[in-house]
Amino acid sequence: MPSCSAKCGRNAILKRPKTSDVLCKECFFEAFENEVHFTITRAKLFTPNTTVAIAASGGKDSTVLAYVLKLLNEKYDYRLKLLLLSIDEGITGYRDDSLDTVKQNRDDYEMSLKILSYKDLYGWTMDEIVAEIGRKNNCTFCGVFRRQALDRGANLLKVDYLATGHNADDIAETVLMNILRGDLARLSRCTSIITDSGDGIPRVKPLKYCYEKEIVMYAYFRKLVYFSTECVFAPNAYRGHARVLLKDLEKIDPTVIMNIIHSGETMKVSETSKMPKLTNCTRCGYVSSQEICKACVLLEGLNKGLPRLGIGKSSKVKRLLKENEEKNKSSGICRGEEDKTCLCSGTDSMKPVKINELVLKELRI
Structure with missing residues (x-):
């Protein structure tokens, strides 16, 4: 068994996809957490004495985000008030089960939890919408409704920031999707680590530079409880094609994820271009x-x-x-x-x- 690349004297148990370093469990935790802390401080994502709502789905990304933010908040004295915000889309056999995980995270991390449902906000559940429209364009409805529901929830809770669990893979996929669609105007928003919907509550992405594989490894070795079942309607999403392409490219070169993100950042639309007025x-x-x-x-x-x-x-x-x-x-x-x-x-x-x-x-x- 190889020795840890950090020269701590312990045996390595994993190889980081992002850097190819072989590390022991403890050194991997430290490296992962330090990188998230560096991202937060370099981008100045938060200011002290503010409230942050974490968009919690019960999945690996939001669970790791909640855990790491709580840990870093205590370790580095960010002086943040953290709470969980979940959206119930009304998908039987998926969201109802994942919300049980969110409730366990609420208890484990000692954070308050607010759940908003599509049914209450829009009068429809996703199950009802799919029954009406079929499975071809259901992600269009869900994506629009979910983004608005999170913004409405953040306003309802009167928070200062909304933190989402978007990781490097998610952002690279979105860059590919926008390029394939010819929608270069969206590159700026999808690659920005801080965005504002116009309601005054910034959305921040502390996991922007974290690879999905490393998030999975972190959750596994930390023994975090998360919901791993894919949405029953996800196989029909256009994003799935971008994901397959990205995974194929990653097999050839693991750095392709960061390369795509950096390309998206440099391909932003010129400031002189006319953009829609909010x-x-x-x-x-x-x-x-x-x-x-x-x-x-x-x-x-x-x-x-x-x-x-x-x-x-x-x-x-x-x-x-x-x-x-x-x-x-x-x-x-x-x-x-x-x-x-x-x-x-x-x-x-x-x-x-x-x-x-x-x-x-x-x-x-």
């Missing part, structure tokens, strides 16, 4: 680059029996909304907003099948 959604008040935020557009589609309405470009969505309203009026279906059974008023109590099918046909991808 405003507030006219319906829910949430920060948005459009008059109506993506979540409200998706909800409108669900409530009107047009679940694919919000999938696609915003200009196409606006056009189809207007056309649908005009068709309703010309056919005599629309009786004005004062009539609560009117399709245009946003309720789903009346769903003209022929009109819905016409719109769905145009939206089909």
